[in-house]
Amino acid sequence: MAPSIILLFSGKRKSGKDFLTDHLQHELKDRCEVIKISAPIKSHWAKEKNLNLNELLSHSEYKEQYRLEMIRWSDSVREKDYGYFCREACSHASAKPIWIVSDIRRKTDIRWFKETYKDLIKTIRIVADEETRIKRGFQFQDGVDNVASECDLDDYDEWDLVINNGEGRLPVQEQLNPIHQLLSKL
Numbered sequence: 395m396a397p398s399i400i401l402l403f404s405g406k407r408k409s410g411k412d413f414l415t416d417h418l419q420h421e422l423k424d425r426c427e428v429i430k431i432s433a434p435i436k437s438h439w440a441k442e443k444n445l446n447l448n449e450l451l452s453h454s455e456y457k458e459q460y461r462l463e464m465i466r467w468s469d470s471v472r473e474k475d476y477g478y479f480c481r482e483a484c485s486h487a488s489a490k491p492i493w494i495v496s497d498i499r500r501k502t503d504i505r506w507f508k509e510t511y512k513d514l515i516k517t518i519r520i521v522a523d524e525e526t527r528i529k530r531g532f533q534f535q536d537g538v539d540n541v542a543s544e545c546d547l548d549d550y551d552e553w554d555l556v557i558n559n560g561e562g563r564l565p566v567q568e569q570l571n572p573i574h575q576l577l578s579k580l
C-alpha cells in the first residue's frame with residue numbers, strides 16, 4: 395500500500411534531523427514509518443567490511459570513522475543509478491499512511507521521490523546556525539562537509555517547510571506544529 399504523504403527531511407550535520415524526526419515519530423506512533431536512505435548504504439558497508447551494523451546506525455563515533463569511505467563508495471553507486479538507495483530504502487518500508495524520510499541529501503534524492511511518488515512529497519529543511527551545531531558536536535571534516543553529500547541541497551529553495559532548530563528555536567511541539575498542519579489536510 396502506498397502512503398498518503400511522504401515527508402522528506404534534510405539538514406546539515408548536527409542540525410537535528412534525528413532529534414526532530416524521532417519526536418515526530420513519537421507523536422505519530424504507528425501512523426508513520428521512518429525511512430533512512432543511509433540504512434541500505436550502512437548495511438551494505440557493514441556486510442562488506444564485517445562491521446557492526448547497529449553501531450553504524452547509531453549516533454556513535456563509530457559511524458564517523460566510516461563516514462568518508464561510505465560517502466565515496468555510495469557516490470560511485472549513485473553515479474550509475476541516482477535512485478538506487480532511495481529505491482532500496484523504500485522497498486523495506488511498511489504500509490503506513492505517513493512516511494518520514496529522515497536523511498535526504500541530494501537534489502537527485504528529491505527528484506527520484508517526486509518522479510516516483512509525485513504530489514505525495516513534501517520537503518522539509520531543518521536549519522541550525524553553526525555555533526549551535528558545534529555545541530552539539532559538529533566538527534568540520536574535509537571531504538565530508540565540503541562535498542555534495544553535505545552541500546548539494548544548500549542552494550535548493552523550494553522547501554515546503556523550513557524549521558529553525560538553532561538559536562532562537564521554538565519548543566519542539568511548536569517546531570512540529572506546521573507539520574501537523576500539513577498532515578491535518580490528509
Ligand SMILES: Nc1ncnc2c1ncn2[C@@H]1O[C@H](COP(=O)(O)OP(=O)(O)OP(=O)(O)O)[C@@H](O)[C@H]1O
Pocket residue numbers: 405406407408409410411412413414453530559563566
Ligand atoms: N532542539 C533540540 N534540543 C535539544 N537537543 C537537540 C535539539 N536538536 C538536536 N539536539 C541534539 O543535538 C545532537 C545532534 O542532533 P541529531 O543527531 O538529531 O543531528 P543530525 O542532524 O541527525 O546529525 P547527523 O547528520 O550527524 O546524524 C543530538 O545529541 C540531539 O539530541
